[in-house]
Amino acid sequence: MARISTKSLTNRASWLVLRRNRIMTIGETVGILRDNDDFLVVTHIRPDGDTIGSASALCYALRKIGKTAYLYNNPQFGDSYPWLAEPYLAPEGFEPKYTVCVDMADKGLYPEGFKGSADLCIDHHPSNSLYAKNTLLWPHKASCGEIVMELVKELCGLDAEVSELLYVAVSTDTGCFVYGNTTGETLNAASELCFAGARNAFLNKILFRTSSKARLALEAQILSSFLYYHDGKTVISVVTKEMLEKAGANEKDCQDIAALPGRAEGAFTSVTIKEIDENSCKISFRTNGLVDANKVCAMFGGGGHKMASGCTIKMNSFKAADTLADIIGEEYK
CATH class of the missing domain: 3.90.1640.10 (inorganic pyrophosphatase (n-terminal core))
Known part of the structure; x- marks a missing residue:
């Protein structure tokens, strides 16, 4: 190069x-x-x-x-x-x-x-x-x-x-x-x-193709709690500490959970928000290319690739979901 x-x-x-x-x-x-x-x-x-x-x-x-x-x-x-x-x-x-x-x-x-x-x-x-x-x-x-x-x-x-x-x-x-x-x-x-x-x-x-019982229990909670925006084009998953505790899951059980919301039919953009504490969360952003994931995550000091990026946001997880949905909605226009 x-x-x-x-x-x-x-x-x-x-x-x-x-x-x-x-x-x-x-x-x-x-x-x-x-x-x-x-x-x-x-x-x-x-x-x-x-x-x-x-x-x-x-x-x-x-x-x-x-x-x-x-x-x-x-x-x-x-x-x-x-x-x-x-x-x-x-x-x-x-x-x-x-x-x-x-x-x-x-x-x-x-x-x-x-x-x-x-x-x-x-x-x-x-x-x-x-x-x-x-x-x-x-x-x-x-x-x-x-x-x-x-x-x-x-x-x-x-x-x-x-x-x-x-x-x-x-x-x-x-x-x-x-x-x-x-x-x-x-x-x-x-x-x-x-x-x-x-x-x-x-x-x-x-x-x-191998998952612990705790991972499967965590997936069940994640899949049943998706947040849908923009007529289903945007799917956001919020993974709370309470969910991890209920499933008996640890960090090892969270490998690649960012892939789950992208499996929803009609999803162009998917976001996984993992709670760190009440006022901060880790973001994993995936897109089919219509929205620039790197551009959005850079707004919060993160980055990565156009179709897959990440960042940390100093915000409550559910407020972060609404904030990101608003930004993504502007990108669709």
């Missing part, structure tokens, strides 16, 4: 950021990875399958070419896919010489307890703030896993073990290849990973 031209920048401040922070090509990134050692690979807060799968795959590849590489021990790994991260966790006292952030659009997404800075960021979010010294950014990719896959192919090639890590990354960020961000390139990547040894049927059962 070519470096961003200053002609595309909107102001001098942005230009100064790019002078300090370089946009890298695959070849340049491979060179950096080969030239350095003692890597710490960092995943974002509230880690999902893409950030964990991609980071673990990068650790695997670096180790395979003789490097020392570990994952930062994100305290929220236990809420998602701890079995992916466990073989790569940094031992206590490890002192990295080079830090890589994976699938992380901004330093505001650093995991709890991380105090370092990013030497390199590998990401696919158009909203990336270029906070790292060097950035490999492919915003046209559906997942970060697809970018890391290209790095792995250059570093050591694909084998069954790393292909499974990457399959988790690619499949989870596309909802098992049903979200609107899925492209022919995504499907080609998944096919290549399967031919390299990824057990897609085995992984799909674990990732997408």
Whole structure:
């Protein structure tokens, strides 16, 4: 990927950021990875399958070419896919010489307890703030896993073990290849990973077709309490702490609940609002492209992609639902 031209920048401040922070090509990134050692690979807060799968795959590849590489021990790994991260966790006292952030659009997404800075960021979010010294950014990719896959192919090639890590990354960020961000390139990547040894049927059962009793009880509450706006074109789900308690659910049971309201017939835009406390909530915004999710979430300091973004709003969850519905309604006009 070519470096961003200053002609595309909107102001001098942005230009100064790019002078300090370089946009890298695959070849340049491979060179950096080969030239350095003692890597710490960092995943974002509230880690999902893409950030964990991609980071673990990068650790695997670096180790395979003789490097020392570990994952930062994100305290929220236990809420998602701890079995992916466990073989790569940094031992206590490890002192990295080079830090890589994976699938992380901004330093505001650093995991709890991380105090370092990013030497390199590998990401696919158009909203990336270029906070790292060097950035490999492919915003046209559906997942970060697809970018890391290209790095792995250059570093050591694909084998069954790393292909499974990457399959988790690619499949989870596309909802098992049903979200609107899925492209022919995504499907080609998944096919290549399967031919390299990824057990897609085995992984799909674990990732997408196995739910705890608490998760099923939580889903029942969510599905029966959708809020419909704009003649059903907008569907919003409010997930309260009371609902979690009633279902006996924890954070691990909340994986991908953002996909649920989008299943409603006629939904163009879906929003999942997860209560943090009485006056704040976490927003997951999904759209078919008619509404720009990134634009709406940016109003509240968040961001992501045009069709999938997130933010946190300092507002009561139900008031946030009405506020977002009003904004979405204006976007439909």
